[in-house]
Structure formats: C-alpha cells, structure tokens
Amino acid sequence: MARERIRVRRQPERGRYDRLAIDGVLDSGLVAHVAFVDRGQPFCVPMLHARVGDELYLHGSSASRAVRTLAAGTPACVTVTVLEGLVLARSAYEHSANYRSAMLLGTFRLIEDEADRLAAFEAFTDKLVPGRWSEVRGPNQRELKASAILALPIAEAAVKVRTGPPSDNDSPDAALHTWAGVLPVVTGFGTPEPAPRLKDSIPLAVSVRRLLERKL
C-alpha cells in the first residue's frame, strides 16, 4: 500500500499508514519540521502548520527562502513529531523514546484563491488555540497579500510509533536491581502572560481559559 520510499523499513511493526493515525499526529503536534533542498544542501526548518481536510498547510512570508523554494515545487518532506515518553531500560543500549512521528513527502502548491487563503488563516489560528479565530481581527488585504500559504496533499504519508515499556523485560537484564520504566513527557501550558499594554479590563480569552481547563 505505502510507496517504497515512505514505508517504515526498520521495525516495520511500528509503521502505520491510515489517516486516523496520520491526522492524529498532525493535529496534536504544534510544530512541523519542513525539509527541502537548495543547491544540493538539505535544510530543515521549523514551521507552524494546520491540517485542512486532505492537505497540510504551512504559511510564511512570501520573502522567505523556505517559502520561495517550496512554492517553486521542489520535493519536500514534512515531519511532525510528538514525544510521549522517555524509555528507561536496565541497559544503556535499550534506552529509547516513545513517540509518534508523521512524515509526508510531496510537493507544495501555492494557495491563491482568496476564500481558501482566508480559510487557511482560520485553520492556523484555531490550530494554536481552538476557538481563537472568533476572538480576533481577521486578516486584511495587506496581510493576506504578505502571506504565502502552501498546501501539501496528505497522500504519501506514514506514521512511526513507539509505545510501551523498555524492551529488556524478557532479557536477563530484567533480573538486575535497576529501576526501569517509562517517564511520560507531558506538554502543558504555564500561566498566560498578558501583553504589556493590555487593558486591565480585558479578561483572559475564553479560548485560552478552555485550553487551560483541558490541562493539555
């Protein structure tokens, strides 16, 4: 099913190719690492992303090298990784990490339709904090023009997942008097820091309050 170049070959049992798994990683990861080649040199750039239907969207300044290179249709790879735990074994060798990582291959297209560009802004804003879009001023013509929005089909895609305890449970190492297990990694939020000139009469945004109550 998966094309050869995207297939998880090392530890194939860790590979998944269904949209549920792929979308789950794209939707929960906050940062995408986007790789492209410029004059023979690969670059890997962190960018904010959002999933819109069957595409992954990125945005950036029309002036940036990454955006210009990607918009030209150069082959790209987008990887979104969610670290979920440190795997602490009895042996140094079996130390590892639990994670979910989605990898997408393909070429981006520039989104030019105005309605699609507006929808992209909504997706980016609500990806950061669900519900935020309805609280803020939408983009004006100048801002729409300054932003490049790029879309990559979620087609040639794979997720690699490691879960569970250290792999030395059935080895002679299990007899060692050494604590072993998983230390979950939790990404959460601290106390919101109001902008310096924010009026005291403006309460914390409802979207932020909801996010904090979910204790993500």
Next chain:
Amino acid sequence: MARERIRVRRQPERGRYDRLAIDGVLDSGLVAHVAFVDRGQPFCVPMLHARVGDELYLHGSSASRAVRTLAAGTPACVTVTVLEGLVLARSAYEHSANYRSAMLLGTFRLIEDEADRLAAFEAFTDKLVPGRWSEVRGPNQRELKASAILALPIAEAAVKVRTGPPSDNDSPDAALHTWAGVLPVVTGFGTPEPAPRLKDSIPLAVSVRRLLERKL
C-alpha cells in the same frame, strides 16, 4: 561571521551564532530532526541526540537508511527546536510562536574508536535523564557493534529565536477589546510508569526522582 547559507536572513535580529546560544538549544531539546537527501528526495527524521564537546552525536541501527546515508558523508541538516510559547495577538495575522531553534549544516563522520563510542553511549544516556548512566548496565561488545554513532561538528550553525509579546502592541489593534499575550508552553514529566515485571522492591531511580524534583 556566519556563512551565507546558514545566516538568518528573514528577521536577522532573531539570529544568533554564539556557542552559548547554540549549545543551550542542543542541550535542552530532546529531539533532533535530521534532514538528508536520498535520490533527490529530502527526508526529515526525528532522532535522539547528545552534544559531546564541539560535536553533535546521533546514534541508530547500522541497518537504518538514515544512518547509512549520513555515514556515507551526504550533506545533512540537523534542527533542534524548543517551543516556548504561543503568541496570541489581537489579529490573526500576528499570531506566532516563541521558540529557539538551532540549525547545523555539515556532514557526519562515523565514530569508530571504542573509547569514543563508549563515551557517546554515556552522553546519550545522561542526555535523556542526567545521572542515568551510573545506574544502568553499560553496553557490551554485541551492543556496541550493532550501533552506529555519528558525529557532526558544531561549526556551521545558527540559532533563531523569537521571544516576547505579540507584535501588535504598537499598532491600532492594541485598542481592540481582545485579550492578547503569550501562553507559555511547558514540557514536563508525568508519573513514572514502572516496567511490567519490575520487582516491587526496586525503588524509583534516583536520576528520575531528581529530574522530577527539578520540575522540568
């Protein structure tokens, strides 16, 4: 000072090139995204890393595509990103993220010296949880042979940093009745999950207890 291809060109005031900034990101980020090119297609793979002096170390199975490609001396890019906050402006357009991201360009060399390989294992183990190395069984000959250890000089390197409040504090948007500010992103740890067959008499590792007490 910085070579042209690594220099931060968009928003150059966000670029830093000193080792203090670079090492700070490499040491605090838990996951590296490693980009390389295979038959014209860039790939971006998450890997665990450690800094050893003036080099960034990676490790993996000698059988993996990433390791084989990197060991052959293909141009690589390693990016370590630490997300520090969601930047919530009054306008959708000014939404952003606070982050520190280190990017290294260069080619890896395979570490073959036995003492260096052992030191690398120590660095990887203590990178996950400081002090863990002294608690675990060190690698044996078979394990040392199965692991490829790769080193990249920290030479052509840059850090890009965004800090501070949303950028609309001095714009007409500041008059809007919209909460704006920064929501800090905090990476912490959950309750340790002992391995299924761990004997009840084995207490939580001192290294893990110390890490949790630091409330990272």
